[in-house]
Amino acid sequence: MILLDGKRLAGILSDEMARQVAQLRQSTGQVPGLGILRVGDDPAGAVYVENKIKQAKRIGLNVFSRALPDNDEQALVRAIESFNRHPDIHGFIVQLPLPAGWNTNGLLEKIDPSKDADGFHPLNLGRLLADDFDLMPATPAGIVELLRYYDIPVAGKHVVIAGRSRIVGRPLAAVLAGRHPLGNATVTLLHSRTENPGQYIREADIFVSAVGIPHRWKAGMFKSGAVAVDVGINALPGGKLAGDIDPQGLEKMLSAYTPVPGGVGPMTVAMLLRNTLRLFERKMKGKI
Ligand code: NAD
Secondary structure (H helix, E strand, C coil): EECCCHHHHHHHHHHHHHHHHHHHHHHHHHHHHHHHHEECCHHHCCCCCCHHHHHHHHCCCCCEEEEEEECCCHHHHHHHHHHHHCCCCCCEEEECCCCCCCCCCHHCCCCCCHHHHCCCCCHHHHHHHHCCCCCCCHHHHHHHHHHHHCCCCCCEEEEEEEECCCCCCCHHHHHCCCCCCCCCCEEEECCCCCCCCHHHCCCCCCECCCCCCCCCEEHHHCCCCCCEEEECCCEECCCCEEEEECCCHHHHHHHEEEECCCCHHHHHHHHHHHHHHHHHHHHHCCCC
């Protein structure tokens, strides 16, 4: 079984992006800027945001980060509007999840689609359905890059995705089933209302899980030689992280697997940076 080493690939891509940022700096006289808006003081959210800031600075981006209170939705609206106008911010994100009861859809729609570094605005999500894959949400983009780097064929294969979130499952289904050079798969999308998910998983050539339940899927559920991509990041009591897939016994069943941590997570951050560079370049070319 091959370990799909997202940490290593993210490092390689970040080194390339650092060179690209230096070139862009020379050719345009400007530095691409990433904005990050975070609401509340959830410690897990803080760790994710700190890591994004660290990686963005490592490749030479300017970073504009703002923390907002979790009892004032309008403060977030104002911050989004100010980042939309900010001339040195080329792409920005609102770190999810937002507090329960907040209008996440409505808030994400307030982001200027030409600065939508996460690709979660409905316009950018809709573009995926029109086979425009220039700005993919970061986690689906990271999965596609990992499969590409390790030469894992996707076209014509049966990909089973568990989880239908707007940030992972559904956009990934659109990319892998779409007319993307790394798409053209036959995709089955499982969710919490799927009856007997095991019947689909044992048919999968490639299985992707983003359900957020530690060790929900076991080695014996897979077809021999399948590839498994584990998006889940679940904190166990004591603070250790676990994926959605139980690693025990995978070695004998799978041909390739993404570890948690060190698989999809670092790729997601690298793809957020790539999206920011793309938005910067689009702005320089006057494209929307
Ligand atoms: P979510 O938490 O919004 O929703 C979970 C999804 O799983 C839902 O669509 C639900 O229908 C589905 N589901 C629940 N139980 C299921 C079951 N038994 N069978 C099939 N589907 C089931 O999803 P999310 O925001 O995509 O997060 C999922 C996991 O991925 C979490 O652990 C999260 O931390 C992690 N995550 C990791 C990254 C990364 O970069 N590695 C990025 C985003 C999310």
